[in-house]
Amino acid sequence: MGESQKGLLSVIQKLKGSTETELRIVLLGLDNAGKTTLLKSLASEDVNTITPTQGFNIKSVASHGMKLNVWDIGGQRKIRPFWKKYLDNTDLLIYVIDSADKKRFEETGLELSELTEEENLKGVPVLVFANKQDLATASPASEIAEGLNLHTYRDREWQIQACSAVSGEGVQDGMNWICNNIVNQKKK
Numbered sequence: 001m002g003e004s005q006k007g008l009l010s011v012i013q014k015l016k017g018s019t020e021t022e023l024r025i026v027l028l029g030l031d032n033a034g035k036t037t038l039l040k041s042l043a044s045e046d047v048n049t050i051t052p053t054q055g056f057n058i059k060s061v062a063s064h065g066m067k068l069n070v071w072d073i074g075g076q077r078k079i080r081p082f083w084k085k086y087l088d089n090t091d092l093l094i095y096v097i098d099s100a101d102k103k104r105f106e107e108t109g110l111e112l113s114e115l116t117e118e119e120n121l122k123g124v125p126v127l128v129f130a131n132k133q134d135l136a137t138a139s140p141a142s143e144i145a146e147g148l149n150l151h152t153y154r155d156r157e158w159q160i161q162a163c164s165a166v167s168g169e170g171v172q173d174g175m176n177w178i179c180n181n182i183v184n185q186k187k188k
């Protein structure tokens, strides 16, 4: 895993250098997609849990001008109005998919397309992690991209990255994309 063990967010922080701007990331996906596993490999520092009264848990990492919020979406339509405010001023959406859970591809695709229509996520770049690639039953990232109609997303930068949050494979590549496309853009 190398660098990822130090926490990939701290690597981004270094690359980000002394820029004053805060980088706000939300990490979303259906339950069981692998978000918590991914978060642990990304963040070396303590993860806090916020429990807003509306009854959903947000894992949050904040340090050195970097803020990362993580929670499960799906089955939460009724409480959407409550979590919307946690999407404010988002610089990057990381969307995690269980590549081996074909039964839920349609559901996760719907959630993603609804998310991209949220007012406060307009034009926000999306990094999709096609997670659990270590499983023999995983669909390749290219198939998932097609199923999600990512090629129709013309109003923002997007990238799909095959990965395994468990082995760490591919995670660094996704973070490199963030560094090259988001952090450097923001510096300009």
Ligand SMILES: Nc1nc2c(ncn2[C@@H]2O[C@H](COP(=O)(O)OP(=O)(O)O)[C@@H](O)[C@H]2O)c(=O)[nH]1
Pocket: 029, 030, 031, 032, 033, 034, 035, 036, 037, 038, 072, 131, 132, 133, 134, 135, 163, 164, 165, 166, 167
């Ligand atoms: N094989 C495999 N299992 C994974 C991977 N990432 C997560 N998991 C497993 O999937 C389950 C759900 O992971 P979790 O991080 O809790 O998902 P969350 O609900 O999105 O936070 C756990 O049993 C993880 O160990 C992966 O890359 N490969």
Ligand SMILES: [Mg+2]
Pocket: 035, 036, 037
């Ligand atoms: Mg979780």
